[in-house]
Amino acid sequence: MKHFTLIALAIAIPTGASAHASGFEITLARAQNMQGAIVPEVVLTVDTGRTRLDRGQLQNSVSSxxxxxxxxxxxxxxxxxxxxxxxxxxxxxxxxQSFCYERWCARVSLAKISH
Structure with a gap:
């Protein structure tokens, strides 16, 4: 039960304005992995207005x-x-594009992000 509470709290934590300036938004949700367990899911939305993104910022944001x-x-x-x-x-x-690993999943898509 604690696991789900931690995920719910993390979803409520704002990701900050820097994500918009970087050309993407990142949030947390929950998803089912390949073993059937509920795990954190990183939802990464790329802004349609951007054609280039910084790899370091992306990786740091996902890890964070x-x-x-x-x-x-x-x-x-x-x-x-x-x-x-x-x-x-x-x-x-x-x-x-969806990814699922043992301990987490990710979903990447393109959409207009309002600034």
Missing amino acids: QLSRVGVTPHTVEVQSVATAAIQFAADQDTGL
């Missing part, structure tokens, strides 16, 4: 969100999510 709920992701996992976001920005791809 997950650390708020006690998850330390593997570097390669965070790199994969950041690469997907960078590709969405460059290609202006309107699809959705």
Whole structure:
């Protein structure tokens, strides 16, 4: 029960205005991983107005969100999510890409972010 409470609290924590200036928004939700467990889900929305994103900012933002709920992701996992976001920005791809790892999931999409 504690696990779900921590996730709910993390969802309520604002991600800050810097995410908008960086060309993406990042929030936390919950998702079911491949083993059927409920895990934190990083929801990363790339702004349609941006064609380039900073890899370091993306990776730091993903890691920071997950650390708020006690998850330390593997570097390669965070790199994969950041690469997907960078590709969405460059290609202006309107699809959705989902990732699920043992301890967390991620969803990357492109949308207009109001400033």
